[in-house]
Amino acid sequence: MIDRTIVILIDALGFALCRNRGFAPAGLDHRARIRTVLGFSQAALATIFTGLAPAEHGLWMMYSFREEGGPLRWVRILPRSVSARRRWLRRLMAWNLRRVHGVRGYFSLYDVPREVLPYVDIPARGDIFAPGGAAPARTIFDRLAEEGIPYRVWDYRSDEERSFAELEEAAAGGRERFLLLYAAGLDSDLHRFGSGDGRVAARLEGYRLLIERVAGAARRSGGARILVLGDHGMCDVRSRIDVMSRASGLGLSIPGEYIPFYDSTMARFRTLSAPARRRLEDLLADVPGGRVLGDDEMRSLGAGGAGGRFGDVVYLADPGVVISPSHMGEGRVAAMHGYHPDTEEMHSVMLANEPLPGRELELAAVAGTIYPGFVPGVEGAP
Numbered sequence: 001m002i003d004r005t006i007v008i009l010i011d012a013l014g015f016a017l018c019r020n021r022g023f024a025p026a027g028l029d030h031r032a033r034i035r036t037v038l039g040f041s042q043a044a045l046a047t048i049f050t051g052l053a054p055a056e057h058g059l060w061m062m063y064s065f066r067e068e069g070g071p072l073r074w075v076r077i078l079p080r081s082v083s084a085r086r087r088w089l090r091r092l093m094a095w096n097l098r099r100v101h102g103v104r105g106y107f108s109l110y111d112v113p114r115e116v117l118p119y120v121d122i123p124a125r126g127d128i129f130a131p132g133g134a135a136p137a138r139t140i141f142d143r144l145a146e147e148g149i150p151y152r153v154w155d156y157r158s159d160e161e162r163s164f165a166e167l168e169e170a171a172a173g174g175r176e177r178f179l180l181l182y183a184a185g186l187d188s189d190l191h192r193f194g195s196g197d198g199r200v201a202a203r204l205e206g207y208r209l210l211i212e213r214v215a216g217a218a219r220r221s222g223g224a225r226i227l228v229l230g231d232h233g234m235c236d237v238r239s240r241i242d243v244m245s246r247a248s249g250l251g252l253s254i255p256g257e258y259i260p261f262y263d264s265t266m267a268r269f270r271t272l273s274a275p276a277r278r279r280l281e282d283l284l285a286d287v288p289g290g291r292v293l294g295d296d297e298m299r300s301l302g303a304g305g306a307g308g309r310f311g312d313v314v315y316l317a318d319p320g321v322v323i324s325p326s327h328m329g330e331g332r333v334a335a336m337h338g339y340h341p342d343t344e345e346m347h348s349v350m351l352a353n354e355p356l357p358g359r360e361l362e363l364a365a366v367a368g369t370i371y372p373g374f375v376p377g378v379e380g381a382p
């Protein structure tokens with residue numbers, strides 16, 4: 001392990017955004033473009049920390065399917081009149097998932113409807129920012145803990161301003177050998193305002209100043225490798241498609257014939273019969289603004305083949321198109337991610353104060369870059 005490393009992970013820090021906005025903190029002269037993975041932040045963060053593709057670390061999407069009933073199957077016994085939007089029910093479900101099923105990481109029940117809730121599961125049980133967070137896949141935090149390297153992490157639970165102030169202090173103190181700060185403010189600004197908004201520019205300018213302060217503190221106390229990176233980029237939203245009412249118009253039953261799950265850029269379906277699958281695929285072939293991903297394409301994207309717990313049929317929206325309504329809530333968004341990783345705006349960026357292994361990196365290569373010598377692997381796997 002190198003002397004001292006400081007990693008600043010800014011959610012949605014895209015390559016195109018940085019280039020267009022001239023984001024260039026002083027001293028971080030080395031830059032690489034990173035190809036992200038298909039999926040949302042959970043998939044990307046798990047890939048960053050494990051060095052594995054989503055199909056290998058198993059945390060591709062926040063929700064998977066379980067037609068026999070998942071941790072929330074008890075919701076089935078509630079009277080039909082109880083809406084899943086009721087505050088007490090949402091609190092009870094969250095409590096149940098955390099206390100009974102041991103979900104430690106970030107999840108949100110958003111607007112997953114009553115008839116779907118009993119048949120979903122949350123594969124991410126651990127806290128991805130802590131050792132054991134992707135078990136049985138190993139993360140850089142497992143390695144840090146095993147090697148007894150003093151380290152400190154600030155994640156989505158800590159206030160961003162305070163996190164940066166504490167990081168600056170830690171960089172000046174020089175006790176820890178590995179410091180990692182995760183910031184979600186830019187992601188949230190981009191969703192709300194879009195990439196062209198002045199508030200996004202102001203957020204980036206704020207980050208530039210904070211990063212330069214951290215770098216200055218590190219320099220004055222013996223120096224450190226500094227790496228600033230994003231997990232994915234972001235596309236401004238230009239149109240919406242309604243997949244939900246078309247699919248439910250087929251009149252297929254849940255969970256007898258299918259279970260749908262609508263993320264904001266992906267509609268995923270577990271199909272329980274061949275005719276149901278065929279009807280869905282025929283229908284989706286005619287829904288403009290996206291397409292069904294083939295089995296081979298899913299595999300080449302590292303998301304595993306279609307079929308099984310994340311869905312048998314996966315419809316991916318075109319860049320800039322949002323699936324609405326969805327199970328992610330009704331709020332309007334100005335920008336979104338979760339598109340095909342080859343989309344120009346989906347690439348993220350890495351900035352560093354020392355040379356990087358290349359100008360084009362895969363997201364899975366990040367683990368070995370921020371933690372040289374890290375060997376990705378799954379416990380119990382050959």
Ligand SMILES: [Zn+2]
Pocket residue numbers: 012041187188191337
């Ligand atoms: Zn986001």
